[in-house]
Amino acid sequence: MKNKKYSSFDQINRDLHILKLQRDIDRETIKLRLHEARNQLYPTQLIEGIRGLAQKLMLTFIVKKIAQKLQ
Numbered sequence: 567m568k569n570k571k572y573s574s575f576d577q578i579n580r581d582l583h584i585l586k587l588q589r590d591i592d593r594e595t596i597k598l599r600l601h602e603a604r605n606q607l608y609p610t611q612l613i614e615g616i617r618g619l620a621q622k623l624m625l626t627f628i629v630k631k632i633a634q635k636l637q
Contacts, residue, residue: 572578605611 570581
């Protein structure tokens with residue numbers, strides 16, 4: 567952070583207020599990201615992710631088998 571020269575306490579207070587608001591926004595952002603991460607780790611979410619992966623793998627396998635038979 568740059569060293570800033572202030573000419574009044576009002577300028578200092580304004581910058582302190584801005585910094586406090588930025589800190590509050592960052593804190594809320596962290597809370598939101600943590601909540602989203604927790605939701606992604608629920609067993610139902612993990613099962614859905616595994617199910618989707620299994621479907622993609624099965625589809626790839628089937629397409630490869632069909633391609634081999636066509637050759």
